[in-house]
Amino acid sequence: MAFEGLAERLQGTFDKIKSRGVVTEADVKEMMREVRLALLEADVNFKVVKKFVNDVKERATGQEVMKSLTPGQQVIKVVNEELTNLMGKEQSKIAVSSKSPTVVMMVGLQGAGKTTTTAKLAQFLRKKNNRKPLMAAADVYRPAAIKQLETLGTELSMPVFSMGDQVSPVEIATRSVEQAKEDHQDYVLIDTAGRLHLDETLMDELVNIKEAVNPDEILLVVDAMTGQDAVNVAESFNEQLGITGVVLTKLDGDTRGGAAISVKAVTDKPIKFAGTGEKIDALEVFHPERMASRILGMGDVLSLIEKAEFSVDEEKAKEMERKMRTADLTFDDFLEQLEQVRGMGPLDELLNMIPGAGKMKGLKNAQVDESQIGRVEAIVRSMTKKEKSEPAIINASRKRRIAKGSGTTIQDVNRLLKQFEDMKKMMKQMSSMSKGKKKGKGNMSFPFM
Missing domain, CATH: 3.40.50.300 (P-loop containing nucleotide triphosphate hydrolases)
Known part of the structure; x- marks a missing residue:
């Protein structure tokens, strides 16, 4: 991801200040020294860095911030606003001529x-x-x-x-x-x-x-x-x-x-x-x-939603929702969903768009192993049409054939079959709960993967 080093450095700096009930000018000065170094290391123009640091420092040491109930949070808010201003304040759309083309x-x-x-x-x-x-x-x-x-x-x-x-x-x-x-x-x-x-x-x-x-x-x-x-x-x-x-x-x-x-x-x-x-x-x-x-x-939830809207077929999504409610999923559905999610971009990039994902246990600096996803896909594609729609018929000999055809192990095949069955059970339970609570409020939909 772009900005990875810069993001990690800035977030580490802000973690020290954001929960403080009192923030002094000395605290702000120390923080901005770290921010300045982080920006210069990220190859930001030195004149731009100087102006940015001065603008933030001036606002962050103002009475409105220092006397607020959450000064640490307010300082970060100031940095966020100034960083946004630096990159253009708001989205700039491509021109549309009044006279085509x-x-x-x-x-x-x-x-x-x-x-x-x-x-x-x-x-x-x-x-x-x-x-x-x-x-x-x-x-x-x-x-x-x-x-x-x-x-x-x-x-x-x-x-x-x-x-x-x-x-x-x-x-x-x-x-x-x-x-x-x-x-x-x-x-x-x-x-x-x-x-x-x-x-x-x-x-x-x-x-x-x-x-x-x-x-x-x-x-x-x-x-x-x-x-x-x-x-x-x-x-x-x-x-x-x-x-x-x-x-x-x-x-x-x-x-x-x-x-x-x-x-x-x-x-x-x-x-x-x-x-x-x-x-x-x-x-x-x-x-x-x-x-x-x-x-x-x-995070960046809006971009994540836009990626989903751009990549996911609406009619297929509705059909998938119906299948989830009835726990009628097949491995063909699984493949379809996998392709649509992968079409949204690298999975570690999508994780970075989820607010706070970088601080969740196990997700910090997460590197999604795309080859693991490829192995899962290979296992499913090695199944016959009947096996994809009726996984229960997959016995020991079929597992050996699927493992051999996908270049994986029987343990890999077993793991995927179990995870798939567990997911179907969970969907069935959630669907039952939603029916009990629905009472005219519309159907619930559940995300897949």
Whole structure:
């Protein structure tokens, strides 16, 4: 998870102060010294750190905090609010032009993940906003860029405008907008060329494209793994091109998080999206207040709910609820639910969104073993159709066959069968209890897994 080291350091610092009935200026000063070091180690811009620490210190030593009934909690509240302000105060939505199509230029250095992010954004716009995007392949320099975008388009069943690599990027961009108008597409996402480093030729070309198509958005794609360098890149692009927002990629990686915290303060341009994985659906709207809560160990329930809504089929969920109430679950249902939960993202990332999960016994710094989940899946897939629907028929010889077919042991198979039966019994008991208490208040639904 991004910010892991920073989050652990800050949470440890706040644990010392949050339950205190009295907080002195010396306490605040000591805490902010720790916070300052933690932010600098996370590669946050030093000017940003200085202003942040001063702002928090000024508010945290005010009369309103010092004389409150819970000064320790109030100090943390101040830190949370200032951290949110630092990253942009509130969510910044992608532009929608009053005159279709909305034109979006995707810019950035080579290797930041620009082409993949273009496809992710197209998928996001179609799936979440019900839009019809056209992707334009205007990177004529990187040999595989056009082919990569066309492959992603085929994968997503989404149109890609391409004129090959012998036509000027300005003409490709201009013609792509004309094509989108003809085909009544809502958005044009122009994948422009990157370079290994900032240079005058790159900027001149981007300025020419900007003048030709007059984009509604210029989104800078930056690699969060590059830390402070990402902020320097953002500053340069903004000065020369006038970006409207930032997309941070690889925010799920082992990054120190400095870019996410610094980039808004340095450029005064919002982070609009964050890439959180390699899958084509792994692009999220960036919510500063939710990110601040996650960094401070307060969880992010809203994002967790949105992930569920985005990944879980509503009709299947209703059918699953019915089966839970009647304890009519099969191993096929189990597989279906497993796939939907895994579609929400890495399980340890989901755990970090649950408030207080980091402090629960056994969950602190939990690393979910995805291979264990894979073994469970392999066991179920090694069962016959009849065995999945009627686990009671699985005898010793069948267990040996399932274990051999899944590359596991008979003990693994026994454990899964027992857990499945225990879960069905629990669902049956809970369903009986809910029927007894219902009396016109509607049906209860129970989460699976």
